[in-house]
Amino acid sequence: MKKVLKNIFIGLVFFFLFLPIIVLVCFSFNSSELNIVFEHFTLRWYYELFSNKQLIEAFTNTILIAIISTIVSTVIGTMGAIGLHKYNFPFKNTINKLLYIPIVIPEIVLGISLLSIYTLFKLELSIYTILLSHIVFCIPFVVVSVRSAINKNVDTIEQAAYDLGASNFQTLFLITLPTLLSGIRAGALLSFTLSLDDVIISYFTSGPSSNTLPLKIYSMIKTGITPDVYALSSILLLIVFIILTFNILMQMRSIGSDAR
């Protein structure tokens, strides 16, 4: 009896969690423009979506920004985490604590402050300012997730590499980075998804001619939700789903080698 109740409860949680997403995907194939009843299956909205030049541009922008900001912030963040672990310097503890501020600070505050910095330095708002902002707010997330993968064992492993004749450079690339891979991967994934769906910071730091997909969607729903937004969201969903599956497969591979 207890078990049945438990399963019903779990089922309900998942039902309410996924119901909106399922409805969204279904309506993206609905031939009716009004999303109240499902008429019949169509791919019309997807066709319309792909013929919409503005949307395609916003989409490419978003993907490009997400990829570049992920790469840059992962490199900087990883170096930062390793540096913070390895070296002692004045104010190290303060810097360690300060890192959490961009994570906990309301995004709107970060957006406004970035905007004011750009205005102060007379930087013209464009796709590049969005990119720069994304890199800035992704770095702390990477540092924190890489740092969680660093432990005392890593020090010993590095020492073992030196002991076996590896140079500092060889140790970093052959030993340290591969050992921290799980943390680096988590940080990169976090950066990518954060950048992909960021609205607030992008809103403040985008120029009049530059647009990202979340901003575009945001402006589209101001005039009521049209089925092409459903189609767009479904595509986004698919992308995230693919990345997630890829990540899970990678994780399963490393867990697989953990099993004795």
Next chain:
Amino acid sequence: MKSVIVKLENVNKRYKDKTIIRDFNLEVYEKEFLTILGPSGCGKTTILRMISGLEPVSSGKILLDGVDVTDIGASHREVNTIFQNYALFSHMSVEDNIAFGLKMKKVDKDRIKKEVEKMLDLVKLKGYNKKYPNQLSGGEQQRVAIARGLINSPKVLLLDEPLSSLDYKLKKEMQVELKRLQKRLGITFVYVTHNQEEALSMSDRILVLNKQKEEQLGSPIDIYNNPNNKFVADFIGESNIFRAKVIKVIDRYAYVEIDLGKKIRIINKSYKVGDQIYIMIRPENITVGNRLSENSLEVSVKELIYNGANIRIIALFGNKEIKINVKNSDKVALKEEITISFNTKNISSFVK
């Protein structure tokens, strides 16, 4: 004359203002198995790390095979370390782990392959090439670590408590195996441990270290039978230590008085009447009964502990507990009050 492979001259190690090692000297002979034995925090691992080059010395000199290596870093010293937690590269297969040192030296692939096979054979892990460290048991990981160090044919292999995380039975097996390996390869081993049983069973020489100071350096037999001082006597093996006062000296022998006014005859080590010393008797050198009449004590039995082959008797002499081991097969008559006796030659004595 044995040739010296590692020499530490007046080595000091300071962290900030704390001195970890002070004016330390040590000579390690070629092909020997030297164990540095001491309680945790005695500085033994620091000494090992200074020999490996992972820890720079604050002052003093380290010579490896006659060459001053004090300023040479770990990656260029011809010594290798086996770490306590093995420190295997978890993202590399067994084969790649073992080959790492040779790859760093840019040895050609065919030779690496051959050497790796040789090492796998040596540590009895044939066929494990493609496995990953976390697919192996603790003992197997340990062997991979040993193979990874030995493949570089180091002048000295440094082992930092390598058996401490293995279970009892495996530990015993690995002890025998390590000793065999060392003999067969003729490589100098410097072994660090806090486990006196490991030290006694494997070493050619043992260095007993306490509070950053050398307490005694000698063969296991020497250290066990003739400890220099109270610390060594207490730390190595089990012992019954008594405070004693020298009351009479007759050339080869000295007579001492212990608790309750009991007189004991010991071997004279140029003592003078009135000297305050300690005497020590191992539990296995005590016999129940009065068969050895040189020295005897009347004690009362407090506890009997059955250990299989041995019976441990804990007896009270005054209010001092005395540990006695008797063989199960001896069939001693155990009453409440017994007489125990021991030979003069089995008594060690020391001043501090």
